[in-house]
Amino acid sequence: MVKLAIPALLAGLLAAPLTHAGNVGATLTVDQLQLQGSGNYTVQPDNRKLYSRIVNVDTYKDIAEWAIDKDSWQPVATNAQHNGSQAQGGWNPLAGGGGLAVDMAEGDGAWRSGESSLWTDILLNLAPGASVTVSGRLQLAFHDSSAGGAKSSGFAGICLDLSPAACEPDYKRGSTLGAEPGGFSDSFSLGWHNDTAYNQQLLWRTQLMVDALSPVPEPANWGMLGAGLGLLGLCRKRYRSG
Helix, strand or coil: CHHHHHHHHHHHHHHHHHCHHHCEEEEEEEEEEEEEEECCEEEEEEEEEEEEEEEECCCCCEEEEEECCCCCCCCEEEEEEECCEEEEEEEEHHHCEEEEEEEECHHHCCCEEEEEEEEEEEEEEECCCCEEEEEEEEEEEEECCCCCCCEEEEEEEEEEECCHHHCCCCEEEEEECCCCCCCEEEEEEEEEECCCCCCEEEEEEEEEEEEEECCCCCHHHHHHHHHHHHHHHHHHHHHHHC
């Protein structure tokens, strides 16, 4: 009886972390990012924040790594890991953009959530008659999952606004694993022309975010694990009785 119980227990323990279909996540990338303009204008780096973390959904506390810098031209990167799960990000505007990714492992438990997000501001100063255009390509790819209880989503927002304190995305696109399993590839272009007799200051804001919730282990894995534990308990009871 013990010889049958131990293989069943080991099979249940090993099957969950090795089942690739139990992983879920998403990758969001922005490339071909560029600024084109005409007339008299200047570009001034401002605030930014790149954040990657894996948290306990109940306490909202776990691993977090982030980077913030007043010089938006310097590349930044983050990486947070926990029990096979990973959230990471990278951003380099001079190289044309960057990307965020989250991959949650089934063995990390359904109470874990991963997130990677970016918020970067650049100030554009336009003299009368000057024009600017911000353009790029956005791509979202999901790491598919067949496990129940898993979710994955991505969101991007790009704005070019005269009100820096309340900049709303002029271009935005969001999706979920359930809505678009194949993800998407999208191009955007935002432009502004100063047709006044005064200098204008615009805010170019880029906001990106991907997140995922750890999937619930496959029912078959739990069944094998439960069978192994039950058989071991029965063997132990019979051994004590003897």
